[in-house]
Amino acid sequence: MTDPRPIRAAGGVLVRDGLVALVHRPRYDDWTLPKGKAHRGEAPLVTACREVWEETGVRPVPQRYLTTASYAVGTAAGPARKTVDYWTMAPGGETGFTPGDEIDEVAWLAPPAAGARLSYAHDIAVLEAYRSAPAHTGVVILLRHATAGRRGDVAGADSERPLDAAGRARAEALRAPLDWYGPHRLVSASPVRCLQTLGPLASTLELPVEVDPAFDEAADPVSAASRVRALAGGGRSTVVCSQGGLLPPLLGELTGRRVDDFATDKGAGWEVGFAAGGAVVVDRLRA
Template sequence: MSNTPTVIAAGGVVWRERRDTRQVLLVHRPRYDDWSLPKGKLTPHEHVLLGARREIEEETGQRVVFGPPLGVQRYQVRKNGGTAEKLVHYWSAVPVDDGEFEPNDEVDEISWLPVDKARNKLSYPRDVDILDALEHVVPVVATIVIVRHAEAVKRKDWDGKDTLRPLTSNGKAVAERLTGVLAALGVDRVISSDAERCVATVAPYAASINRHITLWPEISERGYEADPGGLRGLSERAWKPGKVTVVCSHRPVLAALSRELGVKVGKFSTGSFLVVHRLADGRLVHDRFHAP
């Protein structure tokens, strides 16, 4: 058995609607003379969503935002004279601008094709399986990103009001890195507990898109302890059609908040998040991530 580490890669099915026809974007790799979905290996310590976005842009010129997950591929590749398992994560991906493709040694041609033609052109059956998964997760009506605040100064080390307890230096770094991840998800609405540690977690992203942070005291630890019933009715306010909303709260509140939003979740480590997509048929599709 090989002890070679697993190769982690990520990519997406990039799609658009043209004249009532769904088109997807394929790439041609001259090294293998094949047609495939855009993807690539992550760099060390790179968050999988950021790696997927970077690779798609490098291969196609398209800047994208991600929707629901489409599945994972596992297969063997040659590495260092032996073999290793390759693990590739895929998401639905929609272009946010008309990027310009520049042929290179890795990808020398791209092609927008209707789904049926793309299915026939793809070189690998595993890519066809990922492409077929797209039909089952679009369209998306609304998306919520549920975040536990980044690491904060410990209670025993803080003399002020608990609501003013700040992030640690590591927590601040996670908040900064979260900016790129939320951008990759296309977040355009920011909601937070009124506690400083939650506000500071999403503030860098809100500033990057010039958005106001809407404060919900009822999802703070203090607010929830005072009135657990205050969460009732928040689901209707959170699920806003056509929007991708980030909601930042606290570990003791997240289980109840998630139930109110219609999602069952487990434990959240600091800075981790859950992405939940509401589909047109009412189904919820979710994707869980560690802190960036």
């Protein structure tokens, strides 16, 4: 009987100069996409990037969420279901590959050759999802600010209301996963709580936070969507912190989907990937 508790894992389709990274596991004598199990409490995006770096010696930059594979595996406790989230990734730097007991070889292959070498159908399906996707052109992470108490808790303008203790903790927790994207710009709506949500990440990256009223709650979603498209150019990533009233209509404008599809909790967000031909792929931020 299959254990109802899935094994959570994550990995990536890491591509360098058009070649896909595959790893060889001597224990199983198989070829697979780089991936690994999540540490306790670890966000899927962090798991994916950490495992790809450990297994290939290349520090990855995630581009956009790709797909989730789910399949049965054997464990010491019996059969279980393994669920693996995958991102498309580009190289962000190399620390060098060192063969070991877990991974003893990395191969960089053109996608057709990579598909022929992969040992498992679920990995081939992930690679095919990558091959069928349009070319990546940029990504914008859209966040809703973290918690800041209740309206009226602070004397003066509501825009001056700061993050509360839980909000500060959430802002800190976002630092590590968002750092993997290697953002080159951080943009915030006007309220203090939006600026503070980006504060820990700004400190890590040593980047300023640009204030843009186009992302304030009362702003025009059509104009905000146009601004997001402009920020997505050049294959780079940008993180934007906005407000709960603007994000659903903004995302609806970008995608043509129902506004109700994009309700966003405080401190949560969306990965908005842009691709050749103007395609927009939106997924909840797995951070």
